Amino acid sequence: QVQLQESGPGLVKPSQTLSLTCTVSGGSINSGGYYWSWIRQSSGEGLEWIGYIHNSGRTYNSPSLKSRVTLSVDTSKNQFSLKLYSVSAADTAVYYCARYDSSGYYYVGFDYWGPGTLVTVSS
Amino acid sequence: EIVLTQSPGTLSVSPGERATLSCRASQSVSNTYLTWYQQKAGQAPRLLMYGISIRATGIPGRFSGSGSGTDFTLTISRLEPEDYAVYYCQQYDRSLITFGQGTRLEMK
Numbered sequence: 001q002v003q004l005q006e007s008g009p010g011l012v013k014p015s016q017t018l019s020l021t022c023t024v025s026g027g028s029i030n031s032g033g034y035y036w037s038w039i040r041q042s043s044g045e046g047l048e049w050i051g052y053i054h055n056s057g058r059t060y061n062s063p064s065l066k067s068r069v070t071l072s073v074d075t076s077k078n079q080f081s082l083k084l085y086s087v088s089a090a091d092t093a094v095y096y097c098a099r100y101d102s103s104g105y106y107y108v109g110f111d112y113w114g115p116g117t118l119v120t121v122s123s
Numbered sequence: 124e125i126v127l128t129q130s131p132g133t134l135s136v137s138p139g140e141r142a143t144l145s146c147r148a149s150q151s152v153s154n155t156y157l158t159w160y161q162q163k164a165g166q167a168p169r170l171l172m173y174g175i176s177i178r179a180t181g182i183p184g185r186f187s188g189s190g191s192g193t194d195f196t197l198t199i200s201r202l203e204p205e206d207y208a209v210y211y212c213q214q215y216d217r218s219l220i221t222f223g224q225g226t227r228l229e230m231k
Contacts, residue, residue, distance in 0.1 A: 046224045
């Protein structure tokens with residue numbers, strides 16, 4: 001059973017960089033056909049896709065956040081990471097990491113999720 | 124990017140009744156790339172259906188999906204107490220992902 005767990009600071013100051021890591025267990029991040037993803041949800045709001053990364057290092061980001069996002073993967077640690085630059089209060093949200101399954105004819109979607117971590121942007 | 128619009132925003136239905144949730148896309152979505160999720164308060168979303176109408180592992184048969192092109196529907200045939208939640212549709216198009224804004228299903 002694949003499990004994901006987010007980790008990182010729960011409080012970030014405005015204009016600074018938000019950094020989160022997702023640790024994958026119960027499966028290899030090197031498995032083909034999967035994209036390792038970040039999604040966020042502001043309080044009381046819907047889901048916003050941030051971006052995802054393949055174990056090859058190929059990344060795709062949301063156009064609305066693209067200029068402020070860097071994704072990376074560390075296959076030796078079975079982890080992937082998010083950096084969001086120049087944050088503001090609008091970036092306060094629960095951040096989820098998730099696995100996107102595109103391994104078959106049907107793109108299944110986000111089949112495994114971490115529990116989420118609240119990141120607050122405040123001075 | 125493809126915009127998904129879900130309706131209604133909130134749906135009030137009694138237990139045992141049928142619920143019908145709509146997801147409309149701004150452009151045509153491939154039938155292999157449309158997915159539904161269920162999210163309960165304080166929890167991560169749960170994969171519900173993919174490929175428009177294929178139930179994910181462990182999802183009961185009262186959940187069904189239909190549609191094509193730009194109009195998709197999630198139907199819950201007989202609502203159980205555990206079905207009251209927020210439901211999201213999601214699509215994939217040229218490596219980009221978007222979600223609908225969600226439909227809150229509440230007990231009437």
